[in-house]
Amino acid sequence: MRATVMYGAGDVRVETVPDARLTEPTDALLRVTSACICGSDLWPYQSMEKSSSGRRMGHEFIGVVEDVGADVRTVRKGDLVVAPFAWSDGTCEFCRQGLQTSCLHGGFWGGELDGGQGEAVRVPQADGTLVRLPVGRDDALMTSLLTLSDVMGTGHHAARAAKVGPGRIVAVVGDGAVGLCGVIAARRLGAERIILLGRHPDRIALAREFGATEIVSERGEAAVERVIELTGGLGAHSVLECVGQGPSTETALRIARAGGAVGRVGLPQDAAIPASLSTFFKNVTIAGGPAPARAYIEELLPDVLDGRIQPGRVFDRVTELDGVPDGYRAMNAREAIKVMIRF
Numbered sequence: 282m283r284a285t286v287m288y289g290a291g292d293v294r295v296e297t298v299p300d301a302r303l304t305e306p307t308d309a310l311l312r313v314t315s316a317c318i319c320g321s322d323l324w325p326y327q328s329m330e331k332s333s334s335g336r337r338m339g340h341e342f343i344g345v346v347e348d349v350g351a352d353v354r355t356v357r358k359g360d361l362v363v364a365p366f367a368w369s370d371g372t373c374e375f376c377r378q379g380l381q382t383s384c385l386h387g388g389f390w391g392g393e394l395d396g397g398q399g400e401a402v403r404v405p406q407a408d409g410t411l412v413r414l415p416v417g418r419d420d421a422l423m424t425s426l427l428t429l430s431d432v433m434g435t436g437h438h439a440a441r442a443a444k445v446g447p448g449r450i451v452a453v454v455g456d457g458a459v460g461l462c463g464v465i466a467a468r469r470l471g472a473e474r475i476i477l478l479g480r481h482p483d484r485i486a487l488a489r490e491f492g493a494t495e496i497v498s499e500r501g502e503a504a505v506e507r508v509i510e511l512t513g514g515l516g517a518h519s520v521l522e523c524v525g526q527g528p529s530t531e532t533a534l535r536i537a538r539a540g541g542a543v544g545r546v547g548l549p550q551d552a553a554i555p556a557s558l559s560t561f562f563k564n565v566t567i568a569g570g571p572a573p574a575r576a577y578i579e580e581l582l583p584d585v586l587d588g589r590i591q592p593g594r595v596f597d598r599v600t601e602l603d604g605v606p607d608g609y610r611a612m613n614a615r616e617a618i619k620v621m622i623r624f
């Protein structure tokens with residue numbers, strides 16, 4: 282079969298790899314029908330050291346079940362299913378708490394295992410991991426359904442971690458696909474105002490349609506001052522950090538008001554958390570981490586199915602598998618917000 286392999290910074294190839302196949306009785310074999318490139322795939326794209334064996338890529342995908350192991354009960358051949366960006370057994374201590382990214386028997390796609398940016402995937406722990414979709418594979422909702430594997434769940438997780446709710450002023454740091462989904466999530470959870478910190482006109486326009494009420498395009502100190510000014514000198518109740526870099530994290534922490542909360546879902550690129558002293562004295566809650574996307578699929582799916590939310594609009598480019606290397610280039614160059622792969 283063919284799949285995407287990264288060999289180092291800027292070096293993404295689509296090549297022939299060993300066919301995915303069942304190895305455990307709890308596995309399912311999935312024929313991928315749609316997938317995408319994640320903002321987090323751009324970190325290795327910018328910095329990965331050269332590797333002779335390469336790293337299989339992709340962790341957001343929808344597919345048709347082609348075969349299942351003897352112990353699989355919840356999905357069967359022919360089902361259309363979505364896979365969250367981590368697999369999980371659904372039964373351990375952490376899965377029962379809804380924290381499937383910490384599953385005791387779970388893991389993450391790609392690396393030496395199959396990734397979503399390929400024709401087929403061996404899915405471990407199929408019963409805990411996969412969720413059946415009540416639509417056909419060419420349904421118009423496919424783009425929005427695909428975001429349930431990661432970005433929409435991640436934006437929702439940021440909003441939950443930041444305690445978004447009615448009456449709260451929310452600030453979203455980052456205008457990438459996750460930040461835009463964070464805007465959707467904040468509106469869905471009843472935020473009173475949503476301030477987006479971002480600078481790209483196309484993304485800002487989409488954010489406004491998703492429910493952003495104010496835009497702050499300054500950076501650094503000026504961005505902090507602007508948000509403080511917009512919030513009557515107090516700061517935001519809830520801040521969604523959707524980038525993960527040092528400066529964006531510092532901005533997020535500094536614009537939180539006393540007693541507020543910051544939900545961090547951008548993969549941290551620095552070892553230390555900035556603004557330690559000021560957040561301490563403001564009693565700011567700092568929460569977040571990898572979203573348990575699996576836990577949120579059932580909650581968000583009805584809203585996607587009836588069109589109440591349209592997170593699929595973050596996709597602004599579609600490619601076939603052979604176009605994936607150029608998709609990485611386009612996302613890295615900020616020519617595309619998010620690239621969808623159709624098989």
Ligand SMILES: [Zn+2]
Pocket residue numbers: 369370371372373374375376377381383384385386387
């Ligand atoms: Zn588990």
